[in-house]
Amino acid sequence: MEFLKELFLYPGLFFGFILGGLLEGVKRKLKAKMQLRIGPPITQPFYDLNKLMVKTITKPYGVAPSVYLLIPFIPTIALIFCFLLMPYPFYQEKTAFSFDLILVFYLTEIPLLAQIIFGYFTKSPYGMVGAARAGQMFFYYNALFIMVITTLSLLGDPPYSFCIKTIAEAWSPLDIVIKLLTLPFFVFAVLPKLKLNPFSIPDAEAEILEGPLTEASGLALAFFKLNYLLELAIFGSLFSFFYLPVLKISPQIGLILLLLGAFSLTFAFGFVENLTARLRLSQFSSLYLNHLIPLATGLLVITWILKTW
Amino acid sequence: MLKLAGWLLKNLFKKPLTIEFKGKSLKEVRTTYRGYPTHRGERCVGCRLCIYVCPSDAIRIEGSLFIINKCKCTACKDCADACPFGAMQFIPRLIGTAISKNEYMEITEIKLVKCENCGEPMPKPELLLERLLGKPPKNIPSYLNLCPKCRRQQI
Numbered sequence: 075m076e077f078l079k080e081l082f083l084y085p086g087l088f089f090g091f092i093l094g095g096l097l098e099g100v101k102r103k104l105k106a107k108m109q110l111r112i113g114p115p116i117t118q119p120f121y122d123l124n125k126l127m128v129k130t131i132t133k134p135y136g137v138a139p140s141v142y143l144l145i146p147f148i149p150t151i152a153l154i155f156c157f158l159l160m161p162y163p164f165y166q167e168k169t170a171f172s173f174d175l176i177l178v179f180y181l182t183e184i185p186l187l188a189q190i191i192f193g194y195f196t197k198s199p200y201g202m203v204g205a206a207r208a209g210q211m212f213f214y215y216n217a218l219f220i221m222v223i224t225t226l227s228l229l230g231d232p233p234y235s236f237c238i239k240t241i242a243e244a245w246s247p248l249d250i251v252i253k254l255l256t257l258p259f260f261v262f263a264v265l266p267k268l269k270l271n272p273f274s275i276p277d278a279e280a281e282i283l284e285g286p287l288t289e290a291s292g293l294a295l296a297f298f299k300l301n302y303l304l305e306l307a308i309f310g311s312l313f314s315f316f317y318l319p320v321l322k323i324s325p326q327i328g329l330i331l332l333l334l335g336a337f338s339l340t341f342a343f344g345f346v347e348n349l350t351a352r353l354r355l356s357q358f359s360s361l362y363l364n365h366l367i368p369l370a371t372g373l374l375v376i377t378w379i380l381k382t383w
Numbered sequence: 384m385l386k387l388a389g390w391l392l393k394n395l396f397k398k399p400l401t402i403e404f405k406g407k408s409l410k411e412v413r414t415t416y417r418g419y420p421t422h423r424g425e426r427c428v429g430c431r432l433c434i435y436v437c438p439s440d441a442i443r444i445e446g447s448l449f450i451i452n453k454c455k456c457t458a459c460k461d462c463a464d465a466c467p468f469g470a471m472q473f474i475p476r477l478i479g480t481a482i483s484k485n486e487y488m489e490i491t492e493i494k495l496v497k498c499e500n501c502g503e504p505m506p507k508p509e510l511l512l513e514r515l516l517g518k519p520p521k522n523i524p525s526y527l528n529l530c531p532k533c534r535r536q537q538i
Binding site: 104106107108109110111112113125128129130345348349 | 384387388391392394395397398399400401402403482483484
């Protein structure tokens, strides 16, 4: 019973859905404000999702309906479990889970893999182009993300681990400096993961409609949108755990700080989205391969030397 | 890029240039707006003239049901012009987004009267008289309550 409560209420589906929806709503509102528009209400993502849930499904010929719905549904389950692997206040004291960052990393990749499969499965030319682009980008930003989480795993005292709780509780002066240095790399790893500008290359609206999700409609599209909201909540929470002392203070203030951290990351995303135009795939790969990945690797080596010396 | 960043941050504290839609729902339309057709079942005789003239194949009759597909309708008003009994009416109402395709289908029942003798469905006699005389009839002769077949038999 307790497990079901955690899975579906806090910190599971309900919390993630509400937090993700509000983050997306605030992002859209902020983007509109920056462009001197009024923008949609903050609760708009919930209305959108509600409408998609009851809309008629228009699927391509020759695609089995069960598989059409199963592909977006599997990542939803993975992401709900992902919330149980993070040390949220009021939850981390009583759970038996180990808050494994590697597992969180794997689970947050499932939505993208599902989108790639969906893009090819629906046989849409736009979907295939979008899926191919997403597949190419996958290797670049994940290499950067792995560098970031490996650097963060060296924080705190030995033995070093990929436990999110250990990273969140590491606040020695050296740890703070390393955390600050990894911050831009974290943002650059998360932006393409969420397909936000300037890295919205797979969803290039003007050229290839909606990328891998071109043929998604009704309930299937609702699941994809829900996955996106859950991902937003997960990365907002991860940002707070890594870069704010959420677990060093009382749980009540910790939870408020976590939410503030998530919303400030969303503000940064909205600002970057407004500020930049979409890059080409070649520019993206050159940026990651020539600059970001070597720099992040350098930071990892320096951290390792400092920590083991 | 720094200049743009400055503008964007300043915009956060400025008033928006766009204005909020006051009516909340689109009730008011321009006087020149024609709108979409609505079928009045009580004035229909099922003559199928509207189906014949419709260029976009938006109207069909299934049994006693009259179906208008507003997804196909181009609001050309040919059906209303062709209908001899004024059963097709254009109402200047907007049609917006819908959750299901069925919401764009207008289904009404054609209300025919029954022959007093054999019970066969037939057009309302007052509609025919109105068409013939150009005004609503004061009283209807009893033989008009029979279908053409029964009328011929009685003669």
